[in-house]
Amino acid sequence: MSGHTDMILVDENGIRIDGRTVDQHRPFKIEAGVLNNADGSAYVEIGKNKILAAVYGPRECHPKHMQNPTKAIIQCKYNMQTFSVSDRKKPGPDRRSIEISKITAEALENVVLTELYPRASIDVYIEVLQANAGTRCAGLTAASVALADAGIPMRDIIPACAAGKADNKVLLDLNKEEDNFGQADVPIAIVPSTDEIVLLQMDGNMTRDELDKAISMAMGACHELYDVQKDALKRRYAKRVVEVETDE
Ligand code: CDP
Secondary structure, three states, X not given: OOOOOOOOXXXXXXXXXXXXXXXXXXXXXXXEOOOOOOOEEEEEEEOOEEEEEXXXXXXXXXXXXXXXXXEXXXXXXXXXXXXXXXXXXXXXXXXXXXXXHHHHHHHHOOOXXXXXXXXXXXXXXXXXXXXXXXXXXXXXXXXXXXXXXXXXXXOOOOOEEXXXXXXXXXXXXXXXXXXXXXXXXXXXXXXXXXXXXXXXXXXXXXXXHHHHHHHHHHHHHHHHHHHHHHHHHHHHHHHHHHHHHHHO
């Protein structure tokens, strides 16, 4: 997020470098239940982002000193594959992945009924296969579908989308160039049934009015993404019913 580039990110007609208008998100694609060996899983594409999420649990939490006697803990690991970005990413955790893992787990704690599973751990793995800005939002979107696919009781599923600012215009769902050279990036996640915001971060600067506009744009996109998440889970459920009927 430098805010300085010779590149024109939004032209005089309000068209962005990938052809979108300022209030257009990238294409969404979600598939639930893509991994056989995890309890729940999901694959998400948002534009050029490609993300896999896998869930294990609830299972007994180890080491035992991490157990909470009143509820399950959610342990999240966000990881970018070395080949997910153009400059090879050094393998292993870094400050950024630790931060994203933490904010993802905290957002999910708002919807997962952790009180049903004292002393347990629910483990969420997010693997970024290809990154193009907005991976924390795509990862959280995938993780909540994977949790639902694992049959873990939840109040709702969480969609997440960013909005931001580049070339002095408020934009929905920034791509990598807009994220790197734009003026602000605001990732947001919501609980759609209540419109409660469970993740709100901001990198860069915006006026209060611009921030209000960014939040409202991102929340609109989250509701669209929510429909795509629900469709993925319905397709997964229908497939399971067919599998059970064929086995009988
Ligand atoms: O991905 P997200 O927008 O949630 O997080 P970010 O820290 O704002 O990163 C923006 C983008 O920068 C990522 O999606 C990647 O495309 C890129 N990036 C990279 O190329 N190398 C890294 N080590 C980290 C991020």
